[in-house]
Amino acid sequence: MANFDQELDASGLNCPLPILRAKKALGGMSAGQVLHIIATDPGAVKDFEAFAKQTGNELTESHEEGGKFYFFMKKG
Amino acid sequence: MAEKKLAIIATKGSFDWAYPPFILASTAAALGYEVQIFCTFYGLQLLRKKMDLKVTSIGNPGMPMPMPMPVLVQALPGMQSMMTMMMKQKMKSKGVASLEELRELCLEAEVKLIACQMTVDLFEFSSDDFLDGIEYGGAATFFEFAGESDICLFI
Numbered sequence: 001m002a003n004f005d006q007e008l009d010a011s012g013l014n015c016p017l018p019i020l021r022a023k024k025a026l027g028g029m030s031a032g033q034v035l036h037i038i039a040t041d042p043g044a045v046k047d048f049e050a051f052a053k054q055t056g057n058e059l060t061e062s063h064e065e066g067g068k069f070y071f072f073m074k075k076g
Numbered sequence: 077m078a079e080k081k082l083a084i085i086a087t088k089g090s091f092d093w094a095y096p097p098f099i100l101a102s103t104a105a106a107l108g109y110e111v112q113i114f115c116t117f118y119g120l121q122l123l124r125k126k127m128d129l130k131v132t133s134i135g136n137p138g139m140p141m142p143m144p145m146p147v148l149v150q151a152l153p154g155m156q157s158m159m160t161m162m163m164k165q166k167m168k169s170k171g172v173a174s175l176e177e178l179r180e181l182c183l184e185a186e187v188k189l190i191a192c193q194m195t196v197d198l199f200e201f202s203s204d205d206f207l208d209g210i211e212y213g214g215a216a217t218f219f220e221f222a223g224e225s226d227i228c229l230f231i
Contacts, residue, residue, distance in 0.1 A: 016103040019103060019106055020181055040171075054107045
């Protein structure tokens, strides 16, 4: 598993909270740092792709395991 | 890239219909949009210091019900409060944010809230009823921002 600088557990939260919490977490990080996000909302998969595309942050990894979704977002 | 702009007109004052403006505004703000919500008519309820919004199934055949229920039964006293309570519980169990939380996130993200002055006067609201720091304006105020917006929604 990739390295990360900060972790955000958005399990149990529904749209748009995982995105909003991620945005907040990234706000406190510096460019190049990686945020690891855990979510259970299946909509988060497409939403984090769209979030990355529109904000200049890079989604370096996205995978599902045992009903949870894991994302690695590198701050742009 | 210049900042994109989202202009929303919020006209509905029921619990369920208060969600779209706040969800879209907070998400757009997180994506870097500058956002304004112009609240008019029943949408003014979104600006009240204490939001006390209700959901109703009356006139809304699309609302999923836990059990089939004749319309006249849905109209009985107390049903609206009960449905609102059930909806809130369901949302909580599904991890959906509360309206208060979403509105707070909007304010944190500097979403600009505007109360339609004409309808404030019409319903005899006073600025004490509403959140501090909101703006008051008319149709022309709305167009000043909406005219330059990339997305404009009427909700």
